[in-house]
Amino acid sequence: MLFRVIDKNEVPSLVRGFAAHYEVVGPVERNGGFAFDEVGSDPSRLRVDYDTTLLPPKKYLFPPKAELFTYDTVNNEVKDIDIPVVPRVLFGLHSCDINAINRLDAVFMASDFPDPYYRAQREATMIVGIDCTPNDHCFCNLWGTDEVTQGYDLFLHDLGDRYLVSILSVTAAEILAVATSARPASPKDSIDFQEKARAFKNSFSSGPAVYELPILMDAFYNDGLWDELGDRCLSCTACSMVCPTCYCFNMVDKLDAGGRSGARLRLWDSCCSPSFALVAGGHNFRPTAASRVRNRFYHKFLGYLSKYGNTLCTGCGRCERACKAHISPRVVIQGLQHKAVQSDAAAQGEGGRS
Amino acid sequence: MTQLAKPSMFENPYRPWPARITSITELTSTEKLFELRIIDPDVREAFHHSDGQFVELSIFGVGEAPISISSSPSKQGFIELCVRRAGTVTTVLHDMQCGDVVGLRGPFGHGFPFEEMKGKDILLVAGGLGIAPLRSLINHIHDERSEFGNVTIIYGSRNPAEVMFRSQFEMWRHRKDFNLILTVDRTNDLPWDGEVGLVTKFIPGLELDPSNTYGAIVGPPGMYRFVIAEMRKKGLHYDKIYVSFERQMKCGMGRCGHCMVGHQYTCIDGPVFNYWEAVNIQGAM
Known part of the structure; x- marks a missing residue:
């Protein structure tokens, strides 16, 4: 340097x-x-x-939209891949x-x-x-x-x-x-x-510590917190569109007029989109907004971390501004930490009675 | 200022390679077996898969679908795909003829630990379309039969009309080196000389050496829990029971996100997981 x-x-x-x-x-x-x-x-x-x-x-x-290659549907060949x-x-x-x-x-x-x-x-x-x-x-x-x-x-x-x-x-x-x-x-x-x-x-306002976040993601995977957030989520996918780290995509085929040639396109997609985990035959592995919101944060706070050693959020705050339902990484972190404190207090209470 | 980068032939994992349909076998009213040969001889020769891997099948102008490979890696030069008519791509594929051309990318994913399974007893359980990926392993074991101990195969279908690869399995029923149990949930008054009952019914009666047995299960999502429970009762180790997941694997490269389950991508971390891995994936089992 x-x-x-x-x-x-x-x-x-x-x-x-x-x-x-x-x-x-x-x-x-x-x-x-x-x-x-x-x-x-x-x-x-x-x-x-x-x-x-x-x-x-x-x-x-x-x-947001890129052509991966063009093809010829008559001979079924990839034409141009520049x-x-x-x-x-x-x-x-x-x-x-x-x-x-x-x-x-x-x-x-x-x-x-x-x-x-x-x-x-x-x-x-x-x-x-x-x-x-x-x-x-x-x-x-x-x-x-x-x-x-x-x-x-x-x-x-x-x-x-x-x-x-x-x-x-x-x-x-x-x-x-x-x-x-x-x-x-x-x-x-x-x-x-x-x-x-x-x-x-x-110059930063102090925020919550996040050392235990992967543990909380795992411990509260089935918590009602996700249902509360899911009830609020509009599945509008704005969070993913403004996110600097979201990289999910879809691939679709687009035919030219006449149908003799076409292109395969790669488009930005969002795991918060309702049909994101739909498979052929009609089964949807994440049919509820709650399951999709949870998947998104699970990937950001734990999934990506387990593969690449970092959290898939850089705190830019764009999703916090974009979300009309006030769901953001900070809301999730604070929600999980609140749940942990509540559960601990409940456990202490039970311990005291026995 | 735009320039053009030209990746070499093999550098672009998004590129489907034209493959010709060389054989079509009707298996049931909704499933067909397609034999495909990649047209480019270099690409065809470079294509090697392992049991349980999948390919992305392209129909230009329609799209792509992930399909598990049903043929054994011991057979080179072609692959077989057992395909249910389910979505847009597979519906168009079902209407294609021998000689038609589709696109193939792959193979992708982690398959069954074939080499590790050698020398061990094997218990394979398939339910419904789960026979498609498991047939690759079954036929591979068949081709190297002397490398394995006892081999038990339990294959369950809903009714006799849905039994796939019936002629192959009919022949195997008389073999001494395979303990093959074909079963249906209901006979629906169709001719049937196999067993009747869920696949789980036949596990308790098996004589197994749990410390020396590998299990593999592929079937509908609801089946895994019950079959695993029976295998666990038999004493099979957590990490010696293998399962395969079906998700919407769009890119096959651990990127597009559609096949994500818990913290894993089905397409690169799976689709085959051992049970120890699978139970530690949130929301998987």
């Missing part, structure tokens, strides 16, 4: 430096909120002070979203079946991270995803009038060197960085 320092007013120049070789995508203001959009052509649109976006950046690696790739820089991603991409990388890249579509685009993608200011919906601090140590090319740490730039890739280092007057970090920079980092850690 290499560190350099640049002045804040050098950011537009850095964006232009990337834009000479890549499409540059970053946060811009839209409809009173923020969204990721192309900014290379006009770096002044870039809003590095954004809080969060409605949709996460995963769409640039795992598009994978479109856009060399791109995702500029201004927060730690939560970079950590989320790292979790997607584990699923799509480091698997027995590496995903050629994801991999091709991921390998053509650079990531420039930037410090954030936590808002009321953020809870990355619960998972330790308020920091990120890998997966980016550059990370801009805010030191007031300048950025301490953490550098992980040669290509990005070269562009940085050409586009800015990057200088080595001084002792003063490291002292300022330490103070900033400490202030950042203290």
Whole structure:
């Protein structure tokens, strides 16, 4: 890891430096909120002070709708399997979203079946991270995803009038060197960085500890809590659509007019969709909203953890904002912890009587 | 700025390979056995499956369906799929003819521990369409019969009209090296010279050496609990009883999420699990 320092007013120049070789995508203001959009052509649109976006950046690696291949239905042959790739820089991603991409990388890249579509685009993608200011919906601090140590090319740490730039890739280092007057970090920079980092850690509202979460998920698997949440869930799937780590998908065939050719498409799907676990013949393995909500959180808090060693939530807070039924990771965590305390009190009570 | 990446032939696990239907056998009014040969000789030669694995069968323009492989890995160059007419893909498949072409991806998943089972006594229990994945194991054991101890097969159907692979099993009933029990829940007044009763009825009377026996069960979801209970009463070890799950395995690669059960993906962690694994998957049994 290499560190350099640049002045804040050098950011537009850095964006232009990337834009000479890549499409540059970053946060811009839209409809009173923020969204990721192309900014290379006009770096002044870039809003590095954004809080969060409605949709996460995963769409640039795992598009909501992608053509896997086309086929000929007359000879039953796969026709075209080329994978479109856009060399791109995702500029201004927060730690939560970079950590989320790292979790997607584990699923799509480091698997027995590496995903050629994801991999091709991921390998053509650079990531420039930037410090954030936590808002009321953020809870990355619960998972330790308020920091990120890998997966980016550059990370801009805010030191007031300048950025301490953490550098992980040669290509990005070269562009940085050409586009800015990057200088080595001084002792003063490291002292300022330490103070900033400490202030950042203290800026989160304290949340519940989550060490025992996998145990609670298992212990309260059959608890009425899931029925309460299921009664509220509208099965609208907004949670999965705005989630930076949800990667469930569906594959469907679409015929061209005339029916002689067609394409197989991969579409975002959600495990909260009522027909998600339906099998041919009509049996639905998760017929109730309660069973689907439970499955979603079970995977996030335990299933993914058991396979990849991390929780499949980075505390970005998007689902908390999107859910009309007030179901969120924090609600589930607090609900489970409340259940644990209740059950323990009941057990103590029984112990006292006997 | 769009560029094109061109993965090599074998690098794209989403790509179905054209396969020709070379034989169709009507098994019952709703099930047919399809013999398929992958057309590309290199891909056909590279295709090796283990007992209990499945493929994704494509019909271009309709979609894909996960189907377990019914033929033994000892037979190369073709695979057999025992398919019930149940969803859109299988309905279209049932209307296809010999010579028609479909797509195949796979094989996917973990199957039965064939090598580990060698030298042991074997108790196989199939219910209904569960015979489809189990037939791969049954025929594989048959082809390497001398490697195994006593082999007992209990195959239950609802009625005589639903018994599949009947001619094969009729022949085996007279063999000394297989203890084959064919049973139906009801005869429905059809000719039947096999047993009548649920598969669980025949386990208590078996003479088994529990420390040296592997069990395998495939059938409808409701069957597992009762058959496992009988096997456990016989003293079979938790981790020597194998089950296979049926879920909507869409991608086969542990990604799309449709086949998730508890913390596991049926498609890559299963579909075959031992009972110890299965009881530790929330919501599985």
